[in-house]
Amino acid sequence: xxxxxxxxxxxxxxxxxxxxxxxxxxxxxxxxxxxxxxxxxxxxxxxxxxxxxxxxxxxxxxxxxxxxxxxxxxxxxxxxxxxxxxxxxxxxxxxxxxxxxxxxxxxxxxxxxxxxxxxxxxxxxxxxxxxxxxxxxxxxxxxxxxxxxxxxxxxxxxxxxxxxxxxxxxxxxxxxxxxxxxxxxxxxxxxxxxxxxxxxxxxxxxxxxxxxxxxxxxxxxxxxxxxxxxx
Amino acid sequence: xxxxxxxxxxxxxxxxxxxxxxxxxxxxxxxxxxxxxxxxxxxxxxxxxxxxxxxxxxxxxxxxxxxxxxxxxxxxxxxxxxxxxxxxxxxxxxxxxxxxxxxxxxxxxxxxxxxxxxxxxxxxxxxxxxxxxxxxxxxxxxxxxxxxxxxxx
Numbered sequence: 097x098x099x100x101x102x103x104x105x106x107x108x109x110x111x112x113x114x115x116x117x118x119x120x121x122x123x124x125x126x127x128x129x130x131x132x133x134x135x136x137x138x139x140x141x142x143x144x145x146x147x148x149x150x151x152x153x154x155x156x157x158x159x160x161x162x163x164x165x166x167x168x169x170x171x172x173x174x175x176x177x178x179x180x181x182x183x184x185x186x187x188x189x190x191x192x193x194x195x196x197x198x199x200x201x202x203x204x205x206x207x208x209x210x211x212x213x214x215x216x217x218x219x220x221x222x223x224x225x226x227x228x229x230x231x232x233x234x235x236x237x238x239x240x241x242x243x244x245x246x247x248x249x250x251x252x253x254x255x256x257x258x259x260x261x262x263x264x265x266x267x268x269x270x271x272x273x274x275x276x277x278x279x280x281x282x283x284x285x286x287x288x289x290x291x292x293x294x295x296x297x298x299x300x301x302x303x304x305x306x307x308x309x310x311x312x313x314x315x316x317x318x319x320x321x322x323x324x325x326x327x
Numbered sequence: 328x329x330x331x332x333x334x335x336x337x338x339x340x341x342x343x344x345x346x347x348x349x350x351x352x353x354x355x356x357x358x359x360x361x362x363x364x365x366x367x368x369x370x371x372x373x374x375x376x377x378x379x380x381x382x383x384x385x386x387x388x389x390x391x392x393x394x395x396x397x398x399x400x401x402x403x404x405x406x407x408x409x410x411x412x413x414x415x416x417x418x419x420x421x422x423x424x425x426x427x428x429x430x431x432x433x434x435x436x437x438x439x440x441x442x443x444x445x446x447x448x449x450x451x452x453x454x455x456x457x458x459x460x461x462x463x464x465x466x467x468x469x470x471x472x473x474x475x476x477x478x479x480x
Contacts, residue, residue, distance in 0.1 A: 100403070101403045101404050101407060102404075103404075104401040104403060104404025104405070104407075105404045105407055105408060107401065107404070108388070108391055108392060108395065108401065108404055108405065108408055109388075109408075111391055112384055112387045112388045112391050113384065115387050115391065116383045116384040116387040117383075119357070119383075119387065120360065120383045123360070125358075125359065125360060125361060126360070127360045127361050127364060127379050127382065127383065128379055129379055129380050129383060130376050130377075130379060130380060265431065292365065292368070292369075296365060
């Protein structure tokens with residue numbers, strides 16, 4: 097190899113380097129020259145699962161309190177119906193029952209607030225969040241939508257029950273399906289397990305304006321192995 | 328073989344053909360660097376940190392090399408890069424096929440294709456490699472640099 101060829105190769109590489117840098121900087125679809133390591137961050141998954149469990153237990157407690165309150169209201173009505181003659185005694189009982197009713201009302205309101213806060217924690221996701229299978233199952237039980245980012249053939253071979261097929265490799269073709277989905281609902285993306293399309297689709301959706309997207313990294317393989325509902 | 332590549336018309340046609348293929352292959356990648364980065368990452372041969380840089384520079388290397396071959400400038404240097412790139416592409420495709428990776432080639436388009444197409448791409452690349460190696464080996468700089476050397480009369 098002579099010196100002239102080496103100079104040509106160096107020149108081509110230099111031009112490539114400069115053109116590539118200039119083009120990428122001026123390109124609206126630019127990417128980082130050196131990507132940050134993509135690490136799966138499960139730190140939020142457990143706390144969100146706890147929030148969901150707290151939400152459930154608070155809802156149960158609120159139901160119990162409501163039943164209790166209803167029973168007390170019934171007993172108050174029965175007492176009133178008896179038309180107790182002693183006005184002082186009757187007034188005293190009514191006051192104490194009213195106080196019980198008021199305190200139950202306050203507790204009920206607090207419980208409703210707590211439920212709302214817990215619910216907000218689960219449904220207000222600024223950017224896609226990595227989640228584990230236990231939280232994914234909890235979301236499945238809550239009837240949130242799962243989006244299958246694998247190819248149609250893989251989806252047809254088996255998928256999470258009720259999941260919508262949106263093959264990310266053909267996203268331009270299936271974009272309409274995403275457009276048809278309400279942007280403020282909760283979605284969980286998944287693929288197989290050793291794949292990236294669920295991540296790609298979650299961030300793609302985030303760019304489209306979806307604000308509550310979870311990435312279930314375990315994907316179809318983990319779901320199937322766990323024996324959870326599937327088609 | 329040497330005699331074949333001494334034919335000036337054939338040499339020019341081969342050079343322009345090779346260049347056009349690389350130029351055509353570069354357009355979609357330049358337009359969608361993020362998608363191309365995903366495709367490179369799927370080959371599982373590069374550290375993640377280098378994937379984006381390759382996705383930015385490789386299409387331009389293809390385009391500039393192709394352009395130089397078509398225009399007949401710096402042809403020997405371009406052919407050397409062209410041949411090296413083809414060898415790298417063939418190795419990357421072959422290892423993906425051997426490892427059973429379900430990947431999209433990303434050769435001419437960043438849209439995915441099935442694994443079965445990887446075979447076709449390897450064969451195409453081998454054909455291009457055959458031409459580029461022979462162009463580099465059997466032709467002198469004078470022969471392939473420009474069309475000026477052709478005596479049209």
